[in-house]
Every structure is written in C-alpha cells, then in structure tokens.
C-alpha cells in the first residue's frame with residue numbers, strides 16, 4: 001500500500017488547508033496515474049500496429065504509394081509460400097539459427113564452467129568476455145568486415161594464411177554464412193555464459209560434497225548434479241538466443257548485406273528489402289512478418305513446454 | 314568397519330579458532346557421541362574426518378593409518394549432513410540409490426533395489442520413494458538423508474544431528490532403530506548432537522565439546538555422575554543441575570544467600586570458596602527433611618514432577634516421582650543426598 005500524503009506547514013494552518021486536497025492522492029488515483037500513460041503508449045505503438053499489420057497482410061498496399069489498401073484475402077500468404085526463392089531464405093535462416101545457437105550454447109556453457117572457479121582476475125576476465133555483447137551489431141558487423149578482409153584482415157593471419165592467400169570469408173558462397181555465424185557466436189556466447197554462470201553459482205557446494213562422499217566420479221557429478229540444476233537457465237538462454245537469431249538482421253547488413261548472391265540472405269534481411277527497398281511492398285512484407293512470428297511462437301512454445309517439464313521434474 | 318583417531322587437531326577460520334587441540338579415539342564398532350552447544354565445532358570435526366575440510370594441525374587416522382592425504386571418496390565414510398544435502402532433481406529412490414550406483418562400486422541394479430527398499434522400510438519412507446525430494450517436509454528429508462548413509466556399508470558413519478528435525482515420537486522410534494542397527498551391524502558411528510537425552514541414551518562413549526575444546530570424554534555414566542566441569546554438569550541432565558555458590562567454614566559448607574548448611578566432605582580437600590552441584594533428583598522432598606523452602610512453581614510431567622523451591626536467595630530445582638500434593642506457596646521440607654553432591658572450584662573444574 002502506498003499512501004502519498006504531502007505534509008508540510010500547511011497542516012497546521014487551517015486557512016490554507018484546502019490546498020491539502022490537491023496534495024493527497026488515493027491509491028486508486030496513483031495506480032491510474034501510472035497505468036494510463038503506459039497503456040496509452042503500449043496501445044499506440046505496440047497493439048495497434050500489431051493488428052493493423054495483420055490487416056495489411058491481407059491487402060495489397062505500399063506505404064509510399066498514396067493509395068488505400070486493397071483487400072486480397074490470403075493472396076500474399078499464397079505468394080510467399082509458393083515463392084521458391086523465399087524457401088531458400090528460410091533454409092538459410094534455419095541453418096544459421098541451428099549453427100549459431102548450438103555453438104553459443106557449447107561455448108557459453110564451457111566458459112561458464114571455467115569461470116565458475118574463482119581465481120585471480122576471474123572477475124576482470126568475466127567482464128572482458130561480456131564486452132562483445134554490449135556493442136552495437138552494426139558496428140560489430142563493420143569491424144568484423146575488416147577482420148575478415150582477405151588481404152589485410154587479422155582473421156586469416158591468425159589462422160596462419162599468408163597475406164592475400166587465405167579464404168575470402170565474406171565473398172565465398174560456402175563460407176559467408178559461416179562468417180556470420182562466427183561473428184554472432186563471438187558476440188552472443190557471453191550472454192549464454194552469463195546465464196549459465198548464474199545457474200552454476202546457485203548450485204550449493206554441499207551437493208558436490210555429498211556426491212564426493214557418495215563416491216560419484218566427476219563426470220557422474222556433472223551429469224547428475226550440474227546439468228540438471230543449470231538446465232532451466234540454460235534453456236532460457238537458448239530460447240532467447242533462438243528468438244534473436246531468427247530475427248538477425250543488423251549483423252548481416254553490416255557484414256555481407258545478404259550476399260554473396262543470396263548465401264546470407266536471412267528471412268529478416270529479406271523482410272527488410274521487401275518492406276523498405278524497391279517497391280515498398282508493405283502488404284506482402286506484413287504477411288511474411290506474420291509467418292516469421294508464427295514460427296518463432298511455435299519454436300518458443302516447444303522450449304517452454306520442455307522448460308516446464310524440467311522445472312516440475 | 315574401522316576405528317578412527319584424531320590427534321591434536323586444530324582448525325582456524327580466519328581469526329576464529331573452531332577446533333583447539335582436539336584428540337579422541339573411536340574404537341571399532343563403537344557408538345561415539347559428540348555433544349556440544351551450537352558453534353562448538355561439532356560439524357567442523359565431522360568435516361575434517363570426512364576430508365571435506367583440511368585441519369591446520371594434527372593427524373586423522375583411519376585404521377591406524379594417517380588418512381590426511383585421502384580425498385573424501387577414498388576415506389569410505391557415510392555422512393548425514395546437518396542440512397540434509399539431498400539431490401533436489403532426483404526422486405527419493407534415486408537419492409538412496411545414488412551412493413550405490415557409483416561406478417566405483419558396480420552393484421547390480423537388482424541388489425540396489427533391494428537395499429534401497431529395505432532402508433526405506435526401516436526409516437518408514439517407503440511411501441515416498443517415487444517423490445521428488447524438493448517438496449518433502451524437513452523430517453522426511455532428514456530420514457532420506459539418514460537413509461542415504463545407512464544404505465551403504467561404509468567404514469564409519471558420520472551423523473550430524475540426524476534426528477533434530479523430527480517430532481518427539483518419531484525421534485524416539487528412530488533413536489531405537491539407529492541404536493539397534495548399529496548394534497546388530499557393529500558399525501562404527503560418530504554421532505553429533507546437542508541433545509543430552511540422545512547422547513545419554515545412545516552412546517557407548519560421549520565427548521563433550523565446548524568452544525572447540527574437548528572438555529570430557531567418558532561413558533554416559535561418567536559424564537552424568539562425574540562431570541568434569543560445571544559446563545558438562547549443566548549440559549547433561551534435565552532439568553538442569555542446581556549449581557550453588559558456597560563457602561567453607563569450620564568444616565561446614567554455607568550456601569551463599571541461603572540458610573542451607575552442609576557438613577563438608579572430609580575425604581576431599583575443599584577450597585574456601587566453591588560451587589556445589591546437586592542434581593534435581595538428589596533434592597529429596599520429604600517431611601523429615603532437614604531444610605525447608607517455599608514452593609515457587611510446579612511442573613507436572615506425568616512420570617515425575619519438577620518443583621522449584623526457594624530457600625533464602627537461592628532457588629533449587631527438585632524432581633519427585635509421580636504427582637505431588639504440594640501447591641504453589643506451600644512450605645516444603647527437603648533434604649539433600651549428601652553422598653551425591655558434586656564439588657567444583659570457582660573456576661568450574663571438578664574437585
């Protein structure tokens with residue numbers, strides 16, 4: 001209960017006590033005061049666009065053409081699902097999500113296991129590892145472009161190739177998607193690490209002590225104690241990363257712009273093209289966005305079901 | 314089974330001296346109880362024996378061999394943790410089976426099942442076997458925790474207050490069950506408690522620990538009848554022993570602030586100022602009693618009645634069998650069983 005009452009000298013002076021009523025807010029009034037602006041904001045920039053774009057996805061409409069939307073029913077969806085080009089983008093996205101999320105999980109969890117032991121400077125190292133996560137993806141894309149550069153980039157140099165003779169990461173149809181995966185893993189493994197670290201530090205020491213007395217090997221301890229206890233947080237990390245990976249756009253724009261050819265053209269990138277480049281096909285873009293939304297919700301639901309199962313045990 | 318020895322063990326946590334030169338020997342097949350108030354260092358002692366904590370000084374021996382270099386797994390002890398330490402993601406069954414499933418043991422699953430079920434039977438947790446441990450009550454968790462120890466046949470059992478969270482009836486039942494188990498299997502057991510009844514009823518020998526130091530080691534009989542200090546005297550016995558400051562004068566002991574005077578025991582050398590200890594059962598209420606006091610409070614316990622008597626500025630506690638006819642405010646006559654009086658110096662050490 002919050003009761004706001006501004007008391008000051010006026011309390012003692014009946015002459016101006018009528019001002020008090022202006023200073024006293026009831027709980028209900030306070031609730032409304034906080035609630036309505038938020039609701040208004042939410043409705044105008046979240047809820048309304050959500051439903052309006054759903055409507056637009058059933059129309060032919062361009063945001064820059066000065067013409068009203070024309071209802072076409074399911075035509076946009078039919079077009080998209082029959083477009084073999086878009087299926088390639090979906091396949092790219094699927095491969096990207098699978099690769100980047102599984103690598104991030106392995107690397108992030110591994111780092112967390114290493115950093116869980118407190119050693120000198122482990123705090124500093126943890127902070128340093130977290131830095132990539134805090135950078136803007138576009139900036140990351142741009143400077144990794146330099147790092148990947150075949151003639152002077154440091155990446156090939158570190159792999160041991162002589163200058164100019166290494167693979168052209170961003171220009172090769174086979175390697176470009178991998179290049180994006182590498183950068184995404186570099187950027188987001190720390191996020192998985194952070195959540196895993198939180199999960200690991202919540203495991204009480206006495207469980208390991210009990211296990212040691214019970215003569216469990218360290219591998220057995222890992223499988224039977226560490227993993228089950230971290231699983232809920234690890235799964236949340238994976239869920240977040242999966243959703244984010246599905247929507248990856250800025251990193252690709254900074255690195256390859258979807259090229260070479262359509263090797264790194266992810267659905268989100270194509271969505272941007274459809275909506276804001278060339279023909280500004282707002283109706284079809286809305287339909288594509290809704291398809292992506294449904295996929296993400298479906299995948300998330302699988303995770304969440306699994307998560308609940310783990311939690312209930 | 315095995316015997317265990319501690320020699321001159323000291324342990325510091327920062328500035329805090331948790332154990333100070335602790336030595337004792339647990340013989341093969343013995344039920345050894347470590348009795349002490351909270352913070353005395355009981356858990357620390359167990360952890361050092363188990364190898365979970367490393368002592369600063371001293372040697373731990375198992376079967377007369379130094380064990381200090383051995384990790385917990387190789388010491389082959391079973392530990393009942395004070396805070397249960399159950400594996401929260403597993404069922405009760407899996408918790409009990411966990412130590413048996415260790416790859417180091419290679420016990421066939423059928424035997425594991427049989428042993429787990431036997432153990433659950435003993436501890437009356439058969440109905441819980443398929444439950445997850447996270448939602449058990451404190452007493453249920455405690456029994457699972459005991460079960461995880463007795464399902465094995467270790468060299469020594471280390472039990473850290475394993476009965477503290479049970480209700481009185483269950484505690485009594487399990488006390489008997491554990492004693493019986495220990496006697497039939499002849500298992501070496503180090504049992505930690507701060508409950509004097511548990512200590513007296515279960516132990517072959519008791520070590521009393523106070524602020525990291527061993528105050529006395531002996532049989533329950535020794536500890537009760539020949540307490541080494543006032544601390545031990547107060548630790549065991551319920552209700553607590555009467556400790557009365559006294560002064561010796563002309564072969565008599567005058568209890569301070571009270572008309573009670575006792576003839577001094579000629580067989581021992583008594584200092585001028587001392588503390589007289591009288592167990593409540595040795596303050597005998599009888600009409601022919603030598604002293605008299607006013608009844609301040611009566612606590613009927615059924616089998617016996619606790620009576621608080623005021624004599625001058627001192628209050629004495631007395632226990633009488635059965636129900637008493639006395640009422641609060643009555644004047645009662647009592648005597649003190651003279652041959653059972655304990656004498657302590659003013660520093661608390663037995664004379």
Ligand SMILES: Nc1ncnc2c1ncn2[C@@H]1O[C@H](COP(=O)(O)OP(=O)(O)OP(=O)(O)O)[C@@H](O)[C@H]1O
Pocket residue numbers: 326327329330331349350351352353354355356357358395507
């Ligand atoms: N890991 C630790 N770090 C610092 N001090 C500790 C640690 N473990 C124990 N101590 C201290 O050592 C002393 C003995 O602790 P211990 O746990 O052995 O007591 P105990 O006899 O088991 O008490 P209780 O009956 O409350 O369980 C206490 O003062 C405690 O604060």
Ligand SMILES: [Mg+2]
Pocket residue numbers: 355356357395473
């Ligand atoms: Mg303890």
